[in-house]
Amino acid sequence: MMYKANWRLLLLPAGILLLGTGVLELKQYPHLQTDFLPWLAAVIITSFLVQFFVQRRLPGCDGLLFPLVMFFSSIGLIMIARLKPVLFIPQLRWLLIGMLVFCLVVFFAEQIRPWLHYQYLLGLTCILLLLLPLVLGTEIGGSRNWLVFGPFQVQPSEFSKILIVMFLSSYLADHRNLLTLPSRKFLFLELPPLRFIAPLLLIWGMALLMFVVAKDLGSALLFFGIAIFMTYMATGSKSYIFLAMVFFSAASTFSYFLFAHVRVRFAIWLHPWADPNGQAYQIVQSLFSFGAGGVWGTGFAHGHPGFIPEVHTDFIFSAIGEEFGLLGVILIMTGYAILFYRSIRIALDCPTDQQKLLAAGCGIVFFLQAFIIIAGVTKFLPLTGVTLPFISYGGSSMVSGFILLGLLTALSKKENGHA
């Protein structure tokens, strides 16, 4: 067997959690906190059980993915414990729920697979999920992409990205012959009949809608990126890329001139030092964080990332950059690159086009999302708020991440065991 039951890899996240909370306890000695201990123990024990269970259920599946994700989660947890202690137990709880959902997805993978045949149903559900907050939603943090059910707040866009990957993988796999056979030529572009590319146009349109109405620039960019990259992987057609770029430029220009919030984002990106205490406060403070961290970081719990508003969600990476320095930053980024690389390995080993696209799509979601937020908080690109997968605080993001991870793990199982 190629992949062993790598349960020892889980010692790393367990160690990070124990040492991290230990450091925090020592820092506030003698006022010790104990209420999180049962939750912490539950998370560590469950992580070992999950690894054991998954390896038994799917012998030969990729045993590195789960420990890698647990590594991200443990870093995220200790940062949340340090930045927003009140959210530590909730996040531990979300991680437990996430691991449970992960097991369910792995366990029922065979039952989930047939869903992929109902591709248009998937697409419609996805659109419905995205439209829901526009109608019933609440605006939190400047984006109208939340649904509030009593004590729970759900971000439907987190779940619709799973559906869109499933829809695209199935749609593109079924229609790739039609999509690649050009029926008409327009200038240098080779395009299939409109009805075949209509679903793609619809996704782009939806991304634009999120961009404009829900003010959720991050998710819009993510959806748009997923659609483009998956289409290219399925068809290899540069005409689509060109078309998408034209669409993207037109939509960006259009919304730049039409919507003030887009102009503000753009101005902050270009000239953050013009208003460092006003609208650019967050990004300027974030840059200070990276500067204060330098190569080595200030050391865990020795920095001052608290100056950044919303540091525990969108800006958690800045806090890591401050306290763990460039070394920590490179470690985390390499982690995401490995996760992406493993997804692509899984994709290439899958027997059918549809599974290949699904696996690669899952990998792209994690990687692109990490890229968008890391580029945003470092001012590489204009800031668009998405969560850093498995590290930022947030239940929706944690659970949807584990669903994608479950799909990926299920796809990594060698069908005929020859590998």
Added chain:
Amino acid sequence: MRRRNIHTWILQTTVFLLGIFACLMLYIVYIQVVEANALAVNPLNHRGTAAAAEVHRGAILDAQGRSLAVTSPNGERKYPYAAAAAAVTGYIGEKIGATGIEGAASRELSGDSEEFSRLGPIAQLLRSSQGNDVRLTINAKVQKAAYEALGNRRGAVVVLDAGTGAVLAMVSRPSFDPADVEAQWEDLRQRADSPLLNRVLYGLYPPGSTIKPLIADAALTEGITTQQEIFNCTGKLDLGNGYTIADSHGEVHGRINLKQALVESCNVTFGTLAMRLGGSKLQKAFERFGFAKSLDGEMASAAPHLPDFSRLGKGDTAQIGIGQSKLLVTPISMAMLASSFANHGVIMRPYMIDEVVTPSGTVLRKAQPSQWLKVDTPEQASLIDGFMEQVVEHGTGTSAAVRNIRVAGKTGTAENAAGADHAWFIGSAALPNRQIAFAIIVENSGFGGTEAAPIARKVILSLLDI
């Protein structure tokens, strides 16, 4: 075929995404390695203040170990020399920021330092809850003597070690009590006599006749006169259009050479020399002596204001020769000019922070004196220095003379828009153990020879009986 295609496209996409991710990583490397220091010390970055609040701030000491600023056990910042050393220590407050050494050495005083930050988390092990002490080159006794010598007049005194650039005293009046700044903030900020302004570094004044050594140097360097040439001072220099430059008190110096012109501070001769030099050669001379540059670090200062030399009319050119017109200088720039003649044509970079010492006594950083500019040949520098010695021996600066000490200097009485003339005295003195240079200005007080020169004498005396 079909299979290979989808593999190729997946791999192409993968390579592209890994590529942009690598670009992002390189960009972060740039931020955290190259830009890190600039971001860490940015005045808008409150991390330094936040870190400072967590430690017992270190002391600011003078060269002999006397405390200029200490933190009491209950966390209060005390300034034993109060207003007398305020121009040196500056102030610190959560809402008002920090200036002076409190600002420039804030990281060191709060236990952080550049050397530490390179160690990263390991520095947390070495760091104690006690900040580092900063030992200055200042001599508190001289500082106090200079402060008291100014009396209640507005003005500035700066004393340098000409051989090293070490600042021995820096006084600006009116001053403020650093311990009290936060409480009096609005009043101090709005007062018309600007007590918060460090006049040594940021005060801009017309230099008056104290600029004449520079003009004499330029005239000899450019070969537009010789030591032997005889000028005929009639007491008035006609500039055309009815404008004239006159000598003070209506004096007529008659037939004099360059040396006598400097000793008697003859306006007619120096107006003539400036007109002979013309705009471009004057500009060259001012740039040679560093008047186009400002200082940084703990001695961060304003650059002198030079006129647009290419557009100077005849009258303004002559006025530059006697330190008037649109020429404005800082006291520190004049002290550095004086030091160049005393130090063989070399200006050392002025500095105040001599050492940073950890609570356990380890020296983290020791200042290395360094050359700022080489402005003159040693021969010509000592020639001008000799002229300036005559000024103190039997010229306009006799009240700066000290028995058995070689004192050189130049007085100045600068006309200005604010009222009575500013009194200037710049120069140098050869003490038994070191060569010092100084610049003194007393705002709107009258003659340099009677108002400013006696302060130089008091400063020299205070340095002698250490």
